[in-house]
Amino acid sequence: MIAMSDLFRVSLRQVVRQRGFGVIISIALGITAFIVLSVLGREIRYKVGQDMVLMGGVNVIQVLMGDSQYPGQPRREFFPAAVEALRRLPGVALVSRNVREGKRFALRGEGERSLSVGFIGVDQYFSEVYSLTLAAGRFFDSADIEGRRRVCMLGREAAKNLYSEPEQAIGKLLFLEKDVFEVVGVVSGVMLGSWGQGGFLPYTTMIDRNWGDGKVTRLFVRAIGWEDVSPLVRLIPTVVREHQAAPYLVVRTQEEQLARIKGTFLWVEALLWLGIAASLMLGGFGIWYGTFAAVRARTREVGLKKAMGGSDTDIMAQFLAEALCKSVAGGILGIVIGVVLVEAGAWALGTGISYPLLIASSLGSIAFSAVIGVAGGLYPAIQASRMDVVSALRFE
Structure with missing residues (x-):
């Protein structure tokens, strides 16, 4: 052999x-x-x-209190303990607080330009949750939120309508009722949608002035990946209700885009x-x-x-x-x-x-x-x- x-x-x-x-x-x-x-x-x-999911926003879950749909119900808000519990869930990347109902202000820009701009209250995590990019200036930071500062960010379209160029909006002072707010950033992004024509305030500042809801009535939960969305949709109501009363909690996702x-x-x-x-x-x-x-x-x-x-x-x-x-x-x-x-x-x-x-x-x-x-x-x-x-x- x-x-x-x-x-x-x-x-x-x-x-x-x-x-x-x-x-x-x-x-x-x-x-x-x-x-x-x-x-x-x-x-x-x-x-x-x-x-792919960031372009369509399908990994962002909106969690909101649906009390306003039921007359006679108290307007509930999300407690800090419930928010922290959601952040600890497996598959959660970020959780952002939001004052859902905004408030509109008549603003005057360069020359004779005037515009009615709607503002919503957000925290320092909002820009990352929605993958926003800076056209000029900076994003909100924790000092803005915790210090309840009178600062704001404008969407790119709103800044262009008011000041022609986003860079020119930085440092401008906006008169919102009796307060003066400084524009510190101009933001844009695929996921911004109609918010690009509006503005953003620290949610703590809005709550202090009782603008909009006057409470944190909506959360934006960003899942790590699209595989995490479905499990989180099932877990979120249970976790929130373990820490507070939330009988009319609503969880929204973009199911059709996710399925595609x-x-x-x-x-x-x-x-x-x-x-x-x-x-x-x-x-x-x-x-x-x-x-x-x-x-x-x-x-x-x-x-x-x-x-x-x-x-x-x-x-x-x-x-x-x-x-x-x-x-x-x-x-x-x-x-x-x-x-x-x-x-x-x-x-x-x-x-x-x-x-x-x-x-x-x-x-x-x-x-x-x-x-x-x-x-x-x-x-x-x-x-x-x-x-x-x-x-x-x-x-x-």
């Missing part, structure tokens, strides 16, 4: 002679994609998904795995076809080996080893490229790498590559081992 070291040495030499690099690359691409998706798939899905995003991700993920499977199957068929071609091209060689005393097992082992060398070479190349891409992807995404998962996926890739080689080369190898000696020697 041929020695194992000689078997693989001869097999590697035959693989180089046959130049089956297309098969090796095909398997390598499939293995590379498998490793990257296995190790970084969750992070990639989260990052891409977050961009989920469907889109499902199809994208399915297509990615289908592409990996197709690449690996193509490699397997390439091994199958290449081994058959090798058997046919070396029919006389097989007959000669058998005539010299080679066993059927030796013949089958040689062709099977060649198929294994191709597939495992593709697997090793795929692992090398995959590890490099995982390192680069982790750096680009700003996340860590689960090295146990990377090692497990690499070992699994080698095993799967070997399975592809055996599956693709076994039948041709068996056919070669069963050749008749005389017929093989006469083959032209």
